[in-house]
Amino acid sequence: MPPEIVYTPDSLLRRPRFLLWTMWHDLLSSRELAWRLMVRDISAQYRQALLGIAWAFIPPIATALGFTLAKDANVFTVGETDIPYPAYVMFNTALWQTFVDAATGPVQAILLAKPMLARVNFPREAIVLAKLGEVIFNFGIKLVLIVGLFLYFRVPLSWTVILAPVALIHLILLGTLVGVLLAPIGVLYQDVLKSLNMIMGFWLFLTPVIYPVPTEGLFGALVSWNPVTPLIVTIRELATTGVLSRSVGFWVVSGCTLLGLMVTWIGFRIAMPYVVERVTS
Amino acid sequence: MxxxxxxxxxxxxxxxxxxxxxxxxxxxxxxxxxxxxxxxxxxxxxxxxxxxxxxxxxxxxxxxxxxxxxxxxxxxxxxxxxxxxxxxxxxxxxxxxxxxxxxxxxxxxxxxxLAPLIALGAGFNPILTGRENIFANMSILGLTTRQIRQRFQDVVEFAEIEEAIDSPVQTYSSGMAARLGFACAIYTEPEILLIDEVLAVGDARFKAKCYRRLYELRQKGVAFxxxxxxxxxxxxxxxxxxxxxxxxxxxxxxxxxxxxxxxxxLFLTGTERSENRLTFPARLPQESTGIDIRALFFRDAQGEPTQTLLTGEPLSFCLTCESHSSYSGVTFDLRIVKVGGEDSVGNVLTIRGQTDQAFFQISPGLSELQLNLPYLGLSPGTYAAQVRLRKDSIYTFEIVESFRFSVVAHCDVNKCQFYQPRTWTLVPAN
Known part of the structure; x- marks a missing residue:
């Protein structure tokens, strides 16, 4: 006889041990489903496109090309970067895009899965995990491009590059934190998805993606208080120079991210039944 | 209550x-x-x-x-x-x-x-092939990849889409997609099945197959x-x-x-139901669609109202209606299904007044339409009839969704699906 499942109106927080156990259990049991969903989404993504997988390369190339041309024409001036500018922009854009994907992915995925959520009770974590897998897959494709570019510009690599993936995971987790936090509200109110693109656009300006980290003025302060800054800077430094300029910021942000993600996850679990109830009654 | x-x-x-x-x-x-x-x-x-x-x-x-x-x-x-x-x-x-x-x-x-049969084709992506969608759909319903592999062939066979399994689902007909969804759901083999009005998928033959499958599952102890x-x-x-x-x-x-x-x-208050007879209260003209059904019952060979329906005996199905004005081309359709049992799927008998060119002129007041059956061909059992009172072939005055009646037999109709009227003769051979 399988274990008894009880549905009551009481808050799950009243049964913390049960809550943590189900979270763990659902995470484990959603691996296979997440894999399926990821395979489904990735194969569907490129199948109906004439250029297929080339679409993974085209946007970062276009961005890097645009910024490099603009910089060469002195449309804007940026300080000295430790690696050649095209490689710098391309690498940072790939990292930033990965963060944006991780943040908007869960919101979009949950919205898209609405009909499914309203009918089948499957571990909701699977949708988020599938999206995470897709984010990593997309980064992997961009990585091919970055490696090519680094070889072309003969950018020296440091041995610390093997630690870069760890830092990259922290960046993705920070994005996921934002995404999971907004996903349930995003299903209820369309304002979330609409404002998310705008916020991400503004956030990009405050992140050292197309310029090196500024040190002076209000702008410099804003950039250094931006939680994405230490993560992106650290990943780049681990990969190239091996000298970390923002290691304290990195660990503070990473710690907060892990803690925040746990709390957000609990919130997500609590919120989903109410969200499902409101969208399809 | x-x-x-x-x-x-x-x-x-x-x-x-x-x-x-x-x-x-x-x-x-x-x-x-x-x-x-x-x-x-x-x-x-x-x-x-x-x-x-x-x-x-x-x-x-x-x-x-x-x-x-x-x-x-x-x-x-x-x-x-x-x-x-x-x-x-x-x-x-x-x-x-x-x-x-x-x-x-x-x-x-x-x-x-617990498996919901509410979610036919949950997560189907039209661009992907039937094969890919089976894997995605069944894993949403909670199966592991190994379990899906084991049941894959059964699902494809049940859905009858062998030749289309590697084509994108968007090239499927709506019936094929629905069949695939149903097959995926039913092969998750749960202990409890929740079925929300999904049995309307596919053609009559596939529907019968679904009912048979549900019947088998129930025999195995699945609760519905x-x-x-x-x-x-x-x-x-x-x-x-x-x-x-x-x-x-x-x-x-x-x-x-x-x-x-x-x-x-569901019917109006004042509806009276007795065995093999249904009576409805009168309606005000403004509530009426033109003609109202007032009673459904049967008459025997002598024309007397009867509550005993005998297989093989003459019988008339009678419909009393009240008209609020004059109408021509009035007729009714009768769709009879058998109730209960495994083989009880689909219509047993459909009689359409339009097909028989049985149109009547109805004048205001009460009238009785009679469908005379020289022999009642239905075998003993319980039946439910849908009665549709119509004008010409387009306009429907009223529908009675389920008029239930039961048939008994005095003659021997064991091992018979229906009663066959017959005579025997002996003629000299030359």
Missing amino acids: LLNTQHQSTSEDLPKGLPVISVEGVSKKFCRDLKRSLFYGIQDIAADFAGGRQHSDRLRPKEFWALQSVSFQLYPGQAVGLVGSNGAGKSTLLRIISGLIKPDTGKVRIRGR ILVNHNSQSILNICDTAIYLSRGSLMAYGEVNTVIDQYEAD
Whole structure:
């Protein structure tokens, strides 16, 4: 006889041990489903496109090309970067895009899965995990491009590059934190998805993606208080120079991210039944 | 009005063991105002996150009870039908049982794997092939890749899409996609199946196959909850039924009793049902669509009203109607299905007045339309007829969804699907 499942109106927080156990259990049991969903989404993504997988390369190339041309024409001036500018922009854009994907992915995925959520009770974590897998897959494709570019510009690599993936995971987790936090509200109110693109656009300006980290003025302060800054800077430094300029910021942000993600996850679990109830009654 | 015949009628043949589903005093409130509903949603989330909702048993402004204090049990191998008009709370109840939404009061206990047949083709992506979609869909329904591999061939065979399995689902006909969805859901092999009006997929032959499969599953001890507007399918499959009206449990117990009550409430008040006879009250002209059905009954060979229908004997099906004005081209259609048993799928007999060119001129007042059968060909059993009173071939005055009657036999019709009128003769051979 399988274990008894009880549905009551009481808050799950009243049964913390049960809550943590189900979270763990659902995470484990959603691996296979997440894999399926990821395979489904990735194969569907490129199948109906004439250029297929080339679409993974085209946007970062276009961005890097645009910024490099603009910089060469002195449309804007940026300080000295430790690696050649095209490689710098391309690498940072790939990292930033990965963060944006991780943040908007869960919101979009949950919205898209609405009909499914309203009918089948499957571990909701699977949708988020599938999206995470897709984010990593997309980064992997961009990585091919970055490696090519680094070889072309003969950018020296440091041995610390093997630690870069760890830092990259922290960046993705920070994005996921934002995404999971907004996903349930995003299903209820369309304002979330609409404002998310705008916020991400503004956030990009405050992140050292197309310029090196500024040190002076209000702008410099804003950039250094931006939680994405230490993560992106650290990943780049681990990969190239091996000298970390923002290691304290990195660990503070990473710690907060892990803690925040746990709390957000609990919130997500609590919120989903109410969200499902409101969208399809 | 609560009718609980559960304990009296089924206590002796009640399946052993614990119930697979036990619903204890479940209530759920909803709000019809969208903005307010979304706001309440946020409010509930915040309250829950703060440790629990206060007064979840009270209505806030503009809320109503979609379900109120519903309780019942479902045992292994039992099939319960859920009937009620639109908005009675049937789907809400199913969604609470499947754990999609939380009850506002009460408790639901589930023992066993539960599969919703509500979600045909959940997660189907039209661009991907049938094969890929089977894997995605069945894993949403909770199967591991290994289990899916094992059942893959069965699913494809059941859905009858062998030749199209590697084509994108968007090239499938709607029937094929529906068949694939049904096959995926039914091969998850759960202990409890929730079926929400999905048996309308595919053609009659596939529908029959679905019913047969459901019958097999029930023999294996799978418990069902079946939601259907059509009380005939409920009568076919279920042994118990639950009748919900505006969120309240009106009746719960033996299927015939509950369906009788549901149908009595569904028709106008004042409808009288006796064996093989149905009488309806008169309507005011402004409530009428032109002609109202007032009674459905039978007459025997002598033209006398009868309540005993005998296989092989002459019989007339009579329809008394009241017209509020003059109409020409009036006729009726009769669709008869058998109730109960495994082979009871699809129409047993369909008679259309239009096909027989049986059009009548009706003048105001009461008239009786008679369909005369020189021999009643139906074998003994219970039947349900849908009666449709129409004008020409387009306009329908009124439909009686389910007029149930039973047929008995004096002659020997064992091992017969129907009665064959016959004579025997001996002629000299040359």
